[in-house]
Amino acid sequence: MPMHQIIDEEKQIRAILVGLQTKQSDEAFARAMEELEELAQTCGILTVSQAAQKAVNPVQATYIGSGKVEEIRLAAEMLHAELVIFDQTLSPMQFRNLGKELGVEVMDRTGLILRIFAEQARTREARLQVEHARLQYIMPRLAGMWTHFGRQAGSSGSQSNRGIGETQLELDRRHIERRMAELEKELKAVSRERVTQREKRLRSGLPRIALVGYTNAGKSTILNRMLEQNENPSEDKKVLEEDKLFATLDTTVRKIEPKGKRPILLSDTVGFINELPHSLVKAFRSTLEEVQYADLLVQVIDYSDPDYRECMHVTEETLKEIGAAGIPMLYVYNKADKIADLPFDLPAVRRDSIYMSAVDGTGIPELWDLIEKKLQEGTEPCTFLIPYAQGAVLHQLQETAEVTGIEYRPDGTLVTVRCRRGEKEKYEAYIV
Ligand SMILES: Nc1nc2c(ncn2[C@@H]2O[C@H](COP(=O)(O)OP(=O)(O)OP(=O)(O)O)[C@@H](O)[C@H]2O)c(=O)[nH]1
Numbered sequence: 001m002p003m004h005q006i007i008d009e010e011k012q013i014r015a016i017l018v019g020l021q022t023k024q025s026d027e028a029f030a031r032a033m034e035e036l037e038e039l040a041q042t043c044g045i046l047t048v049s050q051a052a053q054k055a056v057n058p059v060q061a062t063y064i065g066s067g068k069v070e071e072i073r074l075a076a077e078m079l080h081a082e083l084v085i086f087d088q089t090l091s092p093m094q095f096r097n098l099g100k101e102l103g104v105e106v107m108d109r110t111g112l113i114l115r116i117f118a119e120q121a122r123t124r125e126a127r128l129q130v131e132h133a134r135l136q137y138i139m140p141r142l143a144g145m146w147t148h149f150g151r152q153a154g155s156s157g158s159q160s161n162r163g164i165g166e167t168q169l170e171l172d173r174r175h176i177e178r179r180m181a182e183l184e185k186e187l188k189a190v191s192r193e194r195v196t197q198r199e200k201r202l203r204s205g206l207p208r209i210a211l212v213g214y215t216n217a218g219k220s221t222i223l224n225r226m227l228e229q230n231e232n233p234s235e236d237k238k239v240l241e242e243d244k245l246f247a248t249l250d251t252t253v254r255k256i257e258p259k260g261k262r263p264i265l266l267s268d269t270v271g272f273i274n275e276l277p278h279s280l281v282k283a284f285r286s287t288l289e290e291v292q293y294a295d296l297l298v299q300v301i302d303y304s305d306p307d308y309r310e311c312m313h314v315t316e317e318t319l320k321e322i323g324a325a326g327i328p329m330l331y332v333y334n335k336a337d338k339i340a341d342l343p344f345d346l347p348a349v350r351r352d353s354i355y356m357s358a359v360d361g362t363g364i365p366e367l368w369d370l371i372e373k374k375l376q377e378g379t380e381p382c383t384f385l386i387p388y389a390q391g392a393v394l395h396q397l398q399e400t401a402e403v404t405g406i407e408y409r410p411d412g413t414l415v416t417v418r419c420r421r422g423e424k425e426k427y428e429a430y431i432v
């Protein structure tokens with residue numbers, strides 16, 4: 001083994017992964033463990049061993065059986081592991097017991113995901129959201145951390161004694177509660193700014209398209225390749241694309257306007273994962289509003305992932321949870337270049353789906369056509385009479401809707417366009 005690799009490994013935190021197989025099939029369980037290892041890797045954690053147990057139900061006190069706990073304790077000692085990561089969310093009690101018995105740091109899948117989010121958060125809003133989700137996660141688990149102190153004296157109840165009788169737990173709890181309230185206030189302010197920005201975009205009347213999908217499927221890559229279609233593509237409009245889970249945590253909206261086409265607003269946002277901690281979904285709800293208000297969703301799928309169907313299922317469930325079910329959707333089967341024996345050439349379009357490869361831009365023009373077609377499907381012909389004094393309205397309509405006819409009348413311009421849902425209402429005053 002080359003020297004630098006040894007040094008690298010030494011720097012990494014060494015962990016043992018533990019999985020409990022209850023209802024899952026062997027395959028699903030193996031996949032979940034693989035994903036857990038990938039999550040750990042994203043955090044810079046080195047998996048030195050994996051342990052698994054089959055059981056009908058988790059053990060209430062320690063999640064896994066006592067024999068297994070002892071086995072892992074020994075393994076941790078032998079392999080110099082400083083961390084044991086469990087595949088499911090542990091209860092506060094399980095946390096406490098396992099920490100005591102294993103003698104090393106204990107983490108669960110939720111804690112791991114929260115840690116990745118904390119490391120990846122770049123914008124102020126993402127940071128606030130992640131901190132809030134983390135505190136919410138820690139709160140019920142605090143109890144286990146201080147029980148050995150017990151309640152101190154301080155039953156006299158006199159004013160001067162206030163606080164002395166409080167346990168460390170209560171102090172911590174208060175501190176966390178205060179911080180959470182602060183964060184909520186700040187988040188509200190940030191989300192107000194976001195609403196203002198969104199309203200501005202809504203007024204622009206441009207169709208809004210949101211990229212959604214499992215983490216690492218290629219959403220950001222697609223946004224970047226779409227940006228390259230612009231007449232004057234600018235590098236600084238690009239977003240981070242990286243072979244990493246949760247490379248994107250913030251929502252980015254970009255205007256895409258290839259020459260001769262009507263512009264759209266395309267948004268890229270946080271990727272989904274199986275069992276995304278609920279506190280995170282909640283925390284990211286405001287960021288995900290961009291998805292909720294989209295005219296069209298483009299679901300990006302890593303077609304080279306043997307479990308892509310499961311990932312699609314998770315995406316659809318998450319969309320339901322954030323109130324974005326029922327929005328028209330296109331399917332991008334991405335990373336098709338990674339499949340060796342593909343029976344067709346790329347790109348391939350099949351109704352609402354496209355098989356493509358965003359990494360080298362194969363299929364981007366076809367995806368663009370598909371988006372235009374799909375947007376059209378949701379439109380209906382409308383005729384408006386716009387008085388000559390309202391030149392700006394006419395201009396806006398021409399920019400955002402597809403004009404199919406125009407006629408200059410004495411009382412104004414008679415335009416026939418294909419309207420999207422919201423548009424008809426917006427120009428209601430001019431309908432003839
Ligand atoms: N081979 C191949 N790799 C791709 C393709 N599209 C994207 N990738 C790679 O996949 C990795 C993830 O791409 P991203 O665009 O960051 O994925 P994402 O969906 O935005 O992921 P998150 O933001 O982490 O949720 C990057 O290393 C890309 O270069 C593709 O069509 N083929």
Ligand SMILES: [Mg+2]
Nearest residue numbers: 219220247248
């Ligand atoms: Mg991304």
